Structure formats: C-alpha cells, structure tokens
Amino acid sequence: MLTLIKNGDVYAPDHLGKKDLLLVDGKIGFIEDEINLPERFVYIRVVDAEGKMVVPGFIDAHVHIIGGGGEGGFKTRTPEIQLAQATAAGITTFVGVIGTDGTTRKMASLVAKARALEEEGISCYVQTGSYQVPVKTLTGKIEDDIILIDNIIGVGEIAIADHRSSQPTPEELAKIASAARIGGMLAGKSGIVNIHVGDSRDHLKVIEQVVETTDIPIRQFYPTHINRNPHLFEAGIEYAKKGGWVDFTTSTIPKFLEEGEVKCSAGLRRMLEAGVSIRQITFTSDGQASLPDFDAAGELIGLRIGSVSSLYEAVKAAVQEEDIPLETAIRVITENPAAILKLRTKGRIEVGRDADLVLLDRSFRIDTVIALGKVMVENGEAIVKGTFEE
DSSP states (O other), rough: EEEEEEEEEEEESSEEEEEEEEEETTTTEEEOOOOOOTOOSOOOEEOOOOOEEEEOOOEEEEEOOOOOTTTTTTGGOOOOHHHHHHTTEEEEEEEOOSSOOOSHHHHHHHHHHHHHHHHHHHHEEEOOOOOOOSSSHHHSSSHHHHOOOOTTEEEEEEEESSTOHHHHHOOHHHHHHHHHHHHHHHHHHHOEEEEOOOOTTTTTEEEEEEEHSSSSSGGGGGOOOTTTSSHHHHHHHHHHTTTTEEEEEOOOOOHHHHTTTOOOHHHHHHHHHTOOOOGEEEEEEBTHHHHHEEOOOSSSEEEEEEETTTHHHHHHHHHHTOOOOOOHGGGTTTTHHHHHHHHHHHHOOOOOOOOEEEEEETTTOEEEEEETTEEETTEEESOOTTOOOO
C-alpha cells in the first residue's frame, strides 16, 4: 500500500519545513521536497497536507489498557481502552501497565489486550508486573518475560512512596532492576523499571539509594507522576539533574491542580528553565487509571478516570500557553519515550521508521492520524473503529 502526503510542514520532530512523504507498506519510504505521481502507475492514496503540520505519531508510555482502579471496591474498576480513544487523541503507540490491582488483573490479560490493539491497527507494548513486590510476572521470572514475550519491554509500574505500595527496600528494588536490565540486554529491549511515585515525602529516595549503593545506573529507572505535588516536582528536578528520566502525568482534575499538582505545560517550562534537558522529560496520560482522592487517613473520598486525550492537550498547552516551540514540546510524546524505551522504529519522521504520523491544523487541532501507514482518523473523526466500537 502506498500513501503520498503532499505539502506538509514537517516536524520530525526537528523542523524540516515543507516536504512530501511517501509511505510504503507501513514504513516511511521517502522524504523529499517534492514527490510527483507517475502516470499509469498503481493506485496511490494522496493526502493533501497543505497548511498542516506533520508530526510523529504520539507514544503514550503509561496506560491502563485493561483498566485500572478498584480502590473503592469492585464497582470502581475502570474499563478497558478502546482503539478510537487512542487514535482520536493522535496516539499510535501504547505501553500498557497494570497498577494497583495485581490480583484480578493479570499479565496474560495485559499481553492479550496489547495484541488485540495491534490487530486493530496500532502498536502496543507492556511492562511486566504491577504495584506489588515481589513482581507478579507472566512466566515466573522478570528476565524470562522480557526475553521471551515480544510485547514485554520492561517492568512496572512498581509503586514507591505511596500507602498502596509494597514499601520495597533498596535491596528489593535493586534485584528487580538487575533482572530487568539483564533481560533487556539479552533481548535488545529497554529493560526499564517504570516507577509509580506517590505523595510521600520519601519521594525518589529508594531509587537514589539503589543508584548510590550498586552499579545500577540511574537511567535504569523511569519514575512517573513527578508533577503530582510541588515537593515531589522539586525533587524531580534534582533527580533529573543527576541524569535521571522524569515523566509527567497529564490526566488530572481541577481539584488536584487547586491542591498543588503541577500543570504539565507549566512544569515543562519550569524544568527547562532549571536546566533539565528536554530529552530527559516525557508526558504520559495514565489513561484508564482511576484518579483517586484520599483523605489524610488514607480513606477514598473521590474517583475519576484518566483520559488518553489529555496527553496531546498538555503538549498543546505547552506550545500555546507557555510559548514552548512545537519542535521542543512534541518530543515529550514522540522522540523521547521512543529513545528511553528503545522503540527503534518509533518517535521520529525518518526513512525506514514506522509510518506513524499526525497531521495538525494551524490551530493545533488533530486532523489526520496515520498508524503503520493506514489512515485511522480523517478530518478529526475516527474512520477505523475497534472491534466492539459502534
């Protein structure tokens, strides 16, 4: 299948200017100033991108694809993600995680859902485990999961600094990181350890203790929810200055922001001004997670659901409200997660990479989404639906 994208203003994410892109069998085949259609040739779909910006497909590296939650009982378990939720939000690649409930939500279901989303047209990877330590894997060993299961690329989300975590010690976390690192090396994967960081003022201390007392590098860990409160955010800046990755969560509610959660767009500017490299920062949505509100005694008092649509909205706000250039802001959901997670065919508009693309109009609205060379969204509407979507 051939698709020609004409006259788009390309952000690869580096700004390349006006280019034509020829997509060949799910890959980016050619990037040229102009590509003309040959006469009497096979059918080529032409997408007119005049007046539009072309950016890489978005990577959401922390999504509860089989649902999350349950902190308020069985009725508060959140539903699975559906295909059009992703594509309408410009997302062409997911990384699925389990979260709090590692009992009724299993690794087999997570892998199965990842494969279902792939059958429906987007790319999907997963992390093995959940909040709990010891890690509940698919095969019985972290290394085996990463080495033998194609979709599994690392471990997580392991919870720290949270009343819902297993309170892992530095020794336990070091063993998890070591197993993930070995599995990643042998499989050519990231072997990253995705860390859920809660509200406790312990912040990232357990990770820092592992780094200080072992040979495990700081970039073996990928902590998320760094913007959940002001004191964790400041700790995150210092952590990033030591060389670590930091991930912001885009799903939120007004009450959380009023109570001090750092808005992603403002947080991005704050980190850049503090001297943190843009390449160390990512945004993820925490989509389909519950957004639980606990009182001082740890009792649940409210619950909402995270939305994957918040991912790009946070990037758009960084551009429109914080004056961060598009070629900078877009990296946090394209090139950066691809590099951190070693998704070598993702994250950039480059010959040979997957044809995952998003076309934005000049108001930064998502117009067209292409996943693996197939048009999934056109004129802002999903034209390809999931198996059980109407």
